[in-house]
Amino acid sequence: MFTGLSAFPLTPLPHDALDERAFVGLIERLAASDVDSITALGSTGSYAYLSTAERARVATLAVDYAGGTPVFVGVGALRTSDVLANVRSAEAAGAHGILLAPVSYQPLTGDDVFELFRSVTESTELPVIVYDNPATTHFTFTADLTARIAELPGIASIKIPGVPVDPDEARARVQSIRDRIPPHVTIGVAGDGFAAAGLAAGCDIWYSVLGGALPDPALRITRAALAGRIDAALAESDRLAPLWGLYAEFGGSLRVVAALAEHLGLVPERSLPLPIQGLTVEQRARVASVADELELEAALGH
Amino acid sequence: MFTGLSAFPLTPLPHDALDERAFVGLIERLAASDVDSITALGSTGSYAYLSTAERARVATLAVDYAGGTPVFVGVGALRTSDVLANVRSAEAAGAHGILLAPVSYQPLTGDDVFELFRSVTESTELPVIVYDNPATTHFTFTADLTARIAELPGIASIKIPGVPVDPDEARARVQSIRDRIPPHVTIGVAGDGFAAAGLAAGCDIWYSVLGGALPDPALRITRAALAGRIDAALAESDRLAPLWGLYAEFGGSLRVVAALAEHLGLVPERSLPLPIQGLTVEQRARVASVADELELEAALGH
Numbered sequence: 102m103f104t105g106l107s108a109f110p111l112t113p114l115p116h117d118a119l120d121e122r123a124f125v126g127l128i129e130r131l132a133a134s135d136v137d138s139i140t141a142l143g144s145t146g147s148y149a150y151l152s153t154a155e156r157a158r159v160a161t162l163a164v165d166y167a168g169g170t171p172v173f174v175g176v177g178a179l180r181t182s183d184v185l186a187n188v189r190s191a192e193a194a195g196a197h198g199i200l201l202a203p204v205s206y207q208p209l210t211g212d213d214v215f216e217l218f219r220s221v222t223e224s225t226e227l228p229v230i231v232y233d234n235p236a237t238t239h240f241t242f243t244a245d246l247t248a249r250i251a252e253l254p255g256i257a258s259i260k261i262p263g264v265p266v267d268p269d270e271a272r273a274r275v276q277s278i279r280d281r282i283p284p285h286v287t288i289g290v291a292g293d294g295f296a297a298a299g300l301a302a303g304c305d306i307w308y309s310v311l312g313g314a315l316p317d318p319a320l321r322i323t324r325a326a327l328a329g330r331i332d333a334a335l336a337e338s339d340r341l342a343p344l345w346g347l348y349a350e351f352g353g354s355l356r357v358v359a360a361l362a363e364h365l366g367l368v369p370e371r372s373l374p375l376p377i378q379g380l381t382v383e384q385r386a387r388v389a390s391v392a393d394e395l396e397l398e399a400a401l402g403h
Numbered sequence: 404m405f406t407g408l409s410a411f412p413l414t415p416l417p418h419d420a421l422d423e424r425a426f427v428g429l430i431e432r433l434a435a436s437d438v439d440s441i442t443a444l445g446s447t448g449s450y451a452y453l454s455t456a457e458r459a460r461v462a463t464l465a466v467d468y469a470g471g472t473p474v475f476v477g478v479g480a481l482r483t484s485d486v487l488a489n490v491r492s493a494e495a496a497g498a499h500g501i502l503l504a505p506v507s508y509q510p511l512t513g514d515d516v517f518e519l520f521r522s523v524t525e526s527t528e529l530p531v532i533v534y535d536n537p538a539t540t541h542f543t544f545t546a547d548l549t550a551r552i553a554e555l556p557g558i559a560s561i562k563i564p565g566v567p568v569d570p571d572e573a574r575a576r577v578q579s580i581r582d583r584i585p586p587h588v589t590i591g592v593a594g595d596g597f598a599a600a601g602l603a604a605g606c607d608i609w610y611s612v613l614g615g616a617l618p619d620p621a622l623r624i625t626r627a628a629l630a631g632r633i634d635a636a637l638a639e640s641d642r643l644a645p646l647w648g649l650y651a652e653f654g655g656s657l658r659v660v661a662a663l664a665e666h667l668g669l670v671p672e673r674s675l676p677l678p679i680q681g682l683t684v685e686q687r688a689r690v691a692s693v694a695d696e697l698e699l700e701a702a703l704g705h
């Protein structure tokens with residue numbers, strides 16, 4: 102279940118409130134696509150900004166409208182008791198797995214993070230994805246800690262933030278993780294621009310921001326890479342390079358994909374939670390221009 | 404009001420629940436001391452981990468038991484609407500000011516942060532302390548942004564994370580901020596080990612972690628420095644160097660001061676919110692040993 106393409110939908114929050122209709126629309130489009138799973142309430146889904154009650158509602162909507170597609174739900178929070186409350190609501194919603202990041206305000210120690218994962222895996226039968234994303238959590242996993250956590254019963258996958266650009270280094274990096282984790286634990290790449298390289302280097306799954314809004318181009322990369330057609334995967338990723346360029350230029354994927362989804366009419370304007378204002382008018386024009394150049398409107402397809 | 408010593412009490416959370424009796428005890432001790440103000444729900448008060456309802460309760464208790472001592476309340480949160488809810492509860496509690504940090508999950512832009520401060524200053528008559536603490540917020544203020552925010556009506560003080568070790572550089576750094584902010588806006592130093600140097604370099608106020616647990620040694624530093632007896636202030640700070648050393652060695656002030664307060668019986672054991680486990684048994688023994696060496700139990704005084 103933790104292989105292929107996992108699509109991370111936005112959680113549209115215009116006027117500081119969940120737009121249920123728009124969120125359901127995103128889920129229905131993903132359910133009608135060929136994605137292997139949907140991860141609601143990832144970083145792309147603004148999980149860290151939502152109340153426990155809002156998160157329970159989003160989890161329920163995601164599962165209810167996903168058809169047969171497995172749904173994973175992000176449960177991370179600053180306080181362990183809030184994490185456990187989110188685990189309960191993911192279970193109640195019928196999620197197939199949970200995604201857990203060591204969100205921090207005070208810097209966390211390795212033991213803090215290990216005990217967090219232990220508490221969660223002891224409290225649920227749901228499989229757990231370890232979410233390693235130092236750009237947002239400001240916590241850096243050591244290789245030792247990743248290996249220790251991967252041994253916990255219930256750990257299903259590890260989401261790594263990217264791979265080195267050099268293919269040999271990328272393969273060595275993925276293998277170095279693989280060598281230290283149980284064989285049933287999959288490795289997933291995040292960072293859309295690294296996805297083709299990550300899958301080519303041996304990752305099993307792409308945890309994809311782009312796939313949450315536009316599954317088709319993300320599926321082309323994923324299917325090609327996992328079938329061993331590495332050149333085709335890299336070519337499709339290269340074709341999308343102007344989009345990855347905007348991610349780098351405009352401070353990450355979230356603001357760019359939110360602006361793209363707003364431009365394509367998938368979500369309402371100003372869909373991100375304040376204080377995140379999203380892109381400026383000029384930046385949005387650049388996103389629209391790249392969307393035209395890459396014919397992303399056609400990717401809306403079905 | 405934003406000068407002298409502002410003491411930052413812990414918010415004791417044993418077994419994941421606010422210990423009201425212990426918190427009131429901390430506030431009453433500060434009220435009986437000579438501190439110039441109390442800042443509840445700073446980083447030391449674990450504000451980021453508490454619910455909106457818990458924060459309202461802590462703010463009320465702090466004001467109710469502070470006697471005549473002015474109380475400032477930390478209102479920072481990831482989402483602007485939660486910040487504004489915390490502002491409302493600080494007002495309702497009768498706070499004399501609020502402390503606002505640009506807490507982040509997704510990295511924030513300068514414009515995001517400016518608009519956050521604008522929204523808050525427009526929504527309240529309470530004076531606002533700008534909380535610049537990149538170690539926890541992961542947001543770095545530029546000099547330009549600090550100056551822009553300081554011009555907003557209602558901004559009363561800027562809490563800077565520390566000063567350079569070299570006295571001339573420290574003075575130049577404080578002066579460079581002073582040159583760009585309105586004269587009524589005070590500058591406060593955080594980072595207890597930098598406090599004497601910061602006050603000597605021209606800061607008006609010390610936002611003090613140690614002062615929240617042990618006001619007397621913090622007052623000795625503050626009163627000496629602000630009376631121009633810089634050597635005496637630096638000597639008292641040097642005397643406490645073993646404590647500052649533990650801050651550096653054990654990952655910051657919070658875990659050390661929590662362990663110290665637990666050791667001295669000011670708060671119950673395991674007072675920090677999980678996943679923060681606090682210091683190990685061996686580390687706690689080191690804290691106890693430094694407390695003995697520095698005769699900190701005697702500092703409990705009144």
